[in-house]
Amino acid sequence: MEDSLLTTILLPAALGVIMISLGLELTRADFARIARQPRSVAIGLANLLLISPALAFAIATLFDLSPGLAVGLVLLGASPGGTMANVLTHLARGDTALSVTMTAISSLAAAVTVPLYLELAANHFDAGALVGDVAMGGIVARVLLVTVVPVSLGMAIRARWPERTRAARPTVAKVAVTLFLLVVVGAVIAEHETALENLGEVAAAALALNVAAMVVSFSVAKLARLDDRSATAIALELGVHNATLAIAIGASLAAVLTIPAAVYAMFMFVTGGLFARLMYHRNIRV
Incomplete structure (x- = not known):
């Protein structure tokens, strides 16, 4: 019952609020920026949509993760950037506009890319039975509902009530961060036995993915x-x-698929924060 409540109500609700908060930060100008920065956006999205999932496949294989954990790591690697990436980019004096644009586009593209990589991972790691006989159309619709719809809603709210939105954004951001932390804790608690049994294995793979993704994409x-400012954002x-x-x-x-993302979320702000601090000193001299 508790797992069902977490999966069917709490997780989608929390994700919906988080994605609406992203939409509140966006305008049509963020998407129009592609025409002004096509090269930077194209390179950033190539890293995010191609290199990140490829690294997840490679690291899951290198660490010989069990099928469920391997698919979960690829699912994470295929997921779009988060709003905290925008915040850290701003703090690092990176190209915040580029960061916001990549987050927005990758969040919309997730309706196609996440189901695609999920299916590829399930087939590659022989985890079809674990993932189940779920039609890709159903997963596409699910991702669409928790990404494109709430982001569009957030953008519509900002366009309709710009002053109120500006005043409410700090509060919404705090609520989004709190919900994010509760989601991570809930995922770990729900699968605590699997998480503890595989903590060392998953933590090492997740940390390797995190560091490799930042190093490779920056390079x-x-x-x-x-x-440097654009490279920081990417x-x-x-x-x-x-x-x-x-x-x-x-x-x-399948609950086991949540473990890599939950473990990854525990330290991504630490490594991301350290990188942001390092780049701040380089970018501030520009």
Whole structure:
């Protein structure tokens, strides 16, 4: 009963509030920015939509994770960037506009990319029985409902009541962070036996994914001759995922799929914060 309540009501509700809070930060100008920064946005999204899932596949294989945990790690790697990536990018004096644009586009694209990588991972790691006979159309609809719909709602609210939205954003942001923490704690409690049994294995793989994603994406951005501010935004977008989305989708299929995202969420702000502090000193000199 408790697991059902968490999966069917609490997780979607929490994710909905978090995604609405993202929508409150967005305007159409954020999407129009693609035309002004096509190269930076394209490189950032290539890192987020291609390199991050590929790294998750490689690390799950390298650490020889069990099928459920391996699929859960790929689900996390395929998830879009989170709003905290935008905050850390701002604190690091990175390109916040680029960060917000990548979060917005990847959150909308998640309706296609997350189900796609979930199916690929289930087939690759022979976890079809664990994930179940769930039609991809159903997963697409589910991701659509918890990403595109609430983000669009948040944007509509901002457009209709800009002054009220501006005043309410700090409170909504605090509620979103609190709900995020409750989701992570709830996921760990719900699967505490599996989490404890595999903590060392999952923590090492999750940390490897986190560090590798930031290092590789930052390096790719610099090789593409983007400036430090843009490279900072891209690296943090890959380091700080929307773990709540991964937990919500995972919990709706098999509880074990939530463990990698829950463990990852426990330290991604620490590594992301350290990277942001390091880059702040470089970016502030620009």
